[in-house]
Amino acid sequence: MFESAELGHKIDKATHEREVPKLREALLDAQFDFVAARKFQVIILVGGVDGAGRSETVSLLNEWMDPRHIEVHGMGDPSDEERERPPMWRFWRALPPDGRIGVFMGSWYTWPILDYVYDNIDQAAFHDKIERITHFEKMLVDEGALVVKFWFHLSRDGQRKRLKALEKDPRSCWRVTPRDWSRLAMYEKFHEADEQALRMTSTADAPWYIVEGADPRYRELTVGKILLEAMRRRLKQKAKPAKASSAPPLLPPIDNLHLLKSLDLSQSLSKKQYERALEEQQARLALLTRDPLFSEISVVVVFEGNDAAGKGGSIRRITGALDARNYQVIPIAAPSEEERAHPYLWRFWRHLPRRGRLTLFDRSWYGRILVERVEGFCPEVDWMRAYGEINDFEDQLARHDTVVVKFWLAISKDEQMRRFKEREQTGFKRYKITDEDWRNREKWEQYESAVCDMVERTSTDYAPWTLIESNDKRFARIKVLTTLSDRIEACLDARRKKMKKQNGDKSKSRAGRK
């Protein structure tokens, strides 16, 4: 993998001096077009061994191009706000919008590699983490980003020489730390980890460029030319090419029997039953969310459903049981300008709750495979990949001790008509029926298919869908409340059990030592 980067690449001074001015002009011009177009973002990863020229390269990019449109993220230890979210949250919040270049020193590769080298995780876990990275980068590229990954390499000898040279020069000696030397001592282990990571993530979408770091002139010209060609090529693609999907199309079952039809929508509760159950379940939820262990987990609740199915009413029955300081309700409508300039999941990542808190999404990322699919707002290739992207997203949440609860509130077509008519007759503006509601209704069957595909493809053991029979509002609200409490309770119980077991193990091992 690194063979070619140990050949001793060199560029002579004359060539360098001749080439650099042209390259800088060309880079500046490409950047100008890129900023003016605001069609995509550039994400540059700067990785490699200590002393191989990473920070010099970042400074160079800022010098050669217009630093006003470049953001550099030197990712150190996460802040407390970052630690309370899944590990990728800090990278999501730092993603540049269209028309800006984001440079990451210390990236999503750093921590998996360190964990592996220092034996915090085994090879299988390491590969698993690396595999997730390929998913993430593929999503970025599919969303239009240009991802350019540079790896600066030095042989073990080369690295030792370089660190010594840096140490000798009073202008750079502060850059060499004891950590650099201790890492050099582990060169082999790093080498092995790096090679695995680079090999597994050198994809067609986002290949690595391994650059020999010994000769600054060679390094500079190489980096500059790769970046220039990458930007030029991407700029030439007039828009994101609307690829035709070559996947087998999703068709409704040929016997026309599907999940939604299997629901018994006639289930209902009497007023008396409802009031008793409501009080009971709200008290239960209130207690669960005040459990001391609750401060160690987060909860994300997704509400999707037919128009007029009663999402708002169900949400209010949940929030009625919560401390208002601990939750946020996020209504999802059309994305803002800033949100449109980022990958579509960005607007949801930014609202993820801290530990001990809940976020309730009134409509959600599932818009991608519901309304955007049915209305044709996004091409089939794009919504087809969303199933996997969403599963990845929710998997990250679940792994970070977030309970993900997803509700589909289903009503029959007749019941919807009844509610629309009822609403038309009330005087309250907030219940106004819009033309859009009527239009959506015309596509009832298409939405049904989309919902069935959604449930089939995104109902996972870590984030299952719950279908809520909602023709009777009372029945629906109680089922929502009960399901939510069940899920939180199960999570807290599992934690309690785990803690007990750990404590048991500890006292056992203490006993054994005596």
Added chain:
Amino acid sequence: MFESAELGHKIDKATHEREVPKLREALLDAQFDFVAARKFQVIILVGGVDGAGRSETVSLLNEWMDPRHIEVHGMGDPSDEERERPPMWRFWRALPPDGRIGVFMGSWYTWPILDYVYDNIDQAAFHDKIERITHFEKMLVDEGALVVKFWFHLSRDGQRKRLKALEKDPRSCWRVTPRDWSRLAMYEKFHEADEQALRMTSTADAPWYIVEGADPRYRELTVGKILLEAMRRRLKQKAKPAKASSAPPLLPPIDNLHLLKSLDLSQSLSKKQYERALEEQQARLALLTRDPLFSEISVVVVFEGNDAAGKGGSIRRITGALDARNYQVIPIAAPSEEERAHPYLWRFWRHLPRRGRLTLFDRSWYGRILVERVEGFCPEVDWMRAYGEINDFEDQLARHDTVVVKFWLAISKDEQMRRFKEREQTGFKRYKITDEDWRNREKWEQYESAVCDMVERTSTDYAPWTLIESNDKRFARIKVLTTLSDRIEACLDARRKKMKKQNGDKSKSRAGRK
């Protein structure tokens, strides 16, 4: 101040049951109009003594209105990201956009009151903090926000009774903490602090409503009615009324002599002088920003100037000396949708640097009193108040150990013409001269007046303007670099001196004790 809130206000059950349904309907309808209009935000402060119904009120608002458009901020201890910015940063980042209601439990009043009660600050410092709050709230209101402030009061006896009742009930006993009892013991001191804060901040723009907290029915109806009337009245005002300014207008000096004319634009450096000075000053800046003490301060640099005055070139000479991980350059163009939905300073607050970092603004909040004034994008009353608002903003930065450095890059009208023509002849797209550049040039004298007013009104000892004679680019860049380093150096020296003195005092007091 609290007399009327100790009268024992009560509402009987029958009245309450009759009034509540009407009130809820009306509130929901007002909220619907408010969300649809997206013309302003509602900011609700919920303050008062422990046990007087603050959290009940917040829950009530969420129950009576649509919680999807309400954000509740229970402000606890600041996170590390928050501690590294001025104290108001966490409130700025939590400000709701137009069309949303933000409820603050624990607000910008909480910490000044606690500091005063627990003798961390004296009365003068307390008043100073409170005075700043009135400025902040006035700015919010002037920017269009509806600010509604509720204070829930109980007499000392009433509070004791209430805490005991809460403690007795198993459903609420968890809410009473030892802290509540220890605060009750300090009732008088809190009473005095609260009264001062409320009196000083009960302004015509944002008055306090003191609500007796003993009777829940009285409390609920009072809060609901005040909020309803406030929203209704604000909604009726079709748009923000374009008030005519009654202030004496800003006129240019009658003898036509002004600051910019007093600049000696002929100052220049030879190429050799420049190169030596550049190397020297960049090395100096590099060392200063790597000083261990630098990690305790932040730096904000503002670049304003005539078109083609060389802002970009000066910025690149600064960034060339910095570690790319420690700075951000923020180019300011037209605000995004999300930024327009907040007070105009919001978009600058969000980019404030953490400790040990620099933010360079290429154009800035001064747009308000330059382009927006000259082009008539905002009415005179609005830009007239911006001078004070900006001084307040920069004062907060300076108090939080942020070095604020502001440059005006001045060139002569002839020199600008020369540069425009030169640019028209180069092939580089990035130097394209737009129609707007020519239009701005036509208003040269108006911009000159605006700049002179700006310098006169916003050059403070904590954030002075430096005018940069920029007809010669070399001279300009060196003056920029030198000024920046001078300011950082002065700040670091002052810190070092203070530390030494403190250490000296410590060892003296140790010696004294022997």
